[in-house]
Amino acid sequence: MKKIVIILITIFLALLVCHAELKGHIFNKEVIGKVLSVDNENTIVQGISKIGSQRIEVKILTGEQKGKVLEINNLLSGSMEYDEFYETGDKVLMTIFEDDGKLVGKVLSLLRLDKIIILGFIFISLLLVYARSIGLKSLLSFIGSVAIIWNFLIPALKNGENVFLITVATLIFLSGLIIFLVAGFTKKGFTAFLGTMSGLFVTALLTFLFGGTFKIDGMNQPFAQSVLFASSMRINILDIFYSAIVIGASGAAMDIAMDMSATIEELKYHNPTLTRRQLIKSGFNVGRSVIGTMTTTLLLAYSGGFLTLMILFLERDTTLLQILNMKIVTSEIIKIIIGSIGLTVVAPMTTYIGSYIYSLNCSPKEK
Helix, strand or coil: CHHHHHHHHHHHHHHHHHHHHHCCCCCCCEEEEEEEEEECCCEEEECCEEEEEEEEEEEECCCCCCCCEEEEEEEEECCCCCCCCCCCCCEEEEEEEEECCEEEEEEEEECCHHHHHHHHHHHHHHHHHHHCHHHHHHHHHHHHHHHHHHHHHHHHHHHCCCHHHHHHHHHHHHHHHHHHHHHCCCHHHHHHHHHHHHHHHHHHHHHHHHHHHHCCCCCCCCCHHHHHHHCCCCCCHHHHHHHHHHHHHHHHHHHHHHHHHHHHHHHHHHCCCCCHHHHHHHHHHHHHHHHHHHHHHHHHHHHHHHHHHHHHHHHCCCCHHHHHHCHHHHHHHHHHHHHHHHHHHHHHHHHHHHHHHHCCCCCCCCC
16 A cells, blocks of 8 residues: 555656656756857956956757857846856856847856756765665655645745645645655654644744734845736735745754654554653653754754845944844744744644554554
């Protein structure tokens, strides 16, 4: 039965990934090229930024026009966040098209996919060597999560209707997919799933009840203004912000729920005579330690993306009172606090649920 379920899920995930590729999410009109030469005569260096343009000669390496060489202007606006500055030998991602019968190209960015593939291969190898079949299942769940988020959640958010409800529903489905694929339809799986749901609903409820009290419009998110204008003001950016809070906390909640479920399973397996009260007591002891580090993990995860902002605060001698009341900082504090509250609920709830399930008259450990 378990093998049949895994096979069906694998087919489902493969169809999602293939569907994404057929729709052109991986390659559409893009080709890969190699920079043969660079002319920086029209490039003006101002401090560490560059403005003007580069004249680059690029050889097409893939596609129907493979082997052809194009001369392309790479415009530089002086914005270091978005500009790409190329050197001879660089591999680039580019698009080509015909203009009045002439082949024209535009360089989009440096080709970084090959480096991503190498890191991904290292990750997959270590995962399979250590976790073996569980690692394979977790890899399938990872691929499935990416496919579902890209093919369902993002388009649904783009439509701008019932954003928060769609996010919660998607997370419920993803939690079930990930947990039951890794743990199977066992006591451990059901315990972890129900524990995750408790944290998810608490997080969603707190976000819904208290989100508006901070008077944050959600525009602090990266590219929020661009998304708003691109959608003709149709998307509610605040709902997107609320969804981001729940999504950010759900992964950590799932992690703690699985930790607690596995703990209860091992306790019962090695000592079947343990009563439910004893399981709860042991689970609480483990849960306190897990929560103690996981809350800090959330803090580090969110603050890690704002190191440059914190350096700027220090350079400008900004007071703590000013920092804590800034919209961009308050929004991250909301994510950390609401996520942490959800985590403190997950550990005891999973312990209670697991102690009840494992105290039923069944085999203490199911594979």
